[in-house]
Amino acid sequence: MSNARQNLIRILQNAHAGELAAAFAYRGHWKSLKSGAAECEGIKKIEREEWEHRENVARWLVKLDAQPRPLREKMFWTIGKTIGLACYVSGWFFPMYFAGRLESKNVQEYVDAAEYAKELEMKECFDEMMEMSRVEGEHEIFFSQTVATHRLLPLTRRFFHWS
Ligand SMILES: [Fe+2]
Numbered sequence: 001m002s003n004a005r006q007n008l009i010r011i012l013q014n015a016h017a018g019e020l021a022a023a024f025a026y027r028g029h030w031k032s033l034k035s036g037a038a039e040c041e042g043i044k045k046i047e048r049e050e051w052e053h054r055e056n057v058a059r060w061l062v063k064l065d066a067q068p069r070p071l072r073e074k075m076f077w078t079i080g081k082t083i084g085l086a087c088y089v090s091g092w093f094f095p096m097y098f099a100g101r102l103e104s105k106n107v108q109e110y111v112d113a114a115e116y117a118k119e120l121e122m123k124e125c126f127d128e129m130m131e132m133s134r135v136e137g138e139h140e141i142f143f144s145q146t147v148a149t150h151r152l153l154p155l156t157r158r159f160f161h162w163s
């Protein structure tokens with residue numbers, strides 16, 4: 001098996017589990033917000049997009065003759081559920097900040113996947129990876145704009161390097 005193919009499969013397996021954690025975390029996140037909160041609809045939309053990403057990723061894994069890794073899926077299921085619950089007690093700011101920070105990593109993850117797809121001359125896969133990267137970029141912008149004026153941002157940013 002070529003390196004590019006192996007690398008692409010590895011990224012997709014990670015993303016498949018990562019999207020599961022993200023979707024559950026966002027579900028907990030919007031549910032934990034005060035009803036009528038301005039950010040609620042935005043985060044619901046992001047949750048839907050993470051489920052779509054997971055379906056896309058699953059489809060490409062099948063085409064590459066590969067599967068999600070069961071242990072990783074279980075781990076990320078737990079992580080997603082835990083973060084979702086933590087949103088109820090962590091206050092408004094931190095779930096927004098760390099979501100944004102995570103999204104910035106996802107942008108790069110799908111660009112890397114697209115590069116391997118290109119190497120493998122999988123044009124359709126390349127296009128879909130770039131499109132998912134673009135959507136992750138929108139998610140990042142959503143969260144960065146949401147926290148932009150928050151009083152905790154300057155300090156948090158110094159420790160965790162995002163935004
Ligand atoms: Fe995603």
Ligand SMILES: [Fe+2]
Binds near residue numbers: 022139
């Ligand atoms: Fe995302």
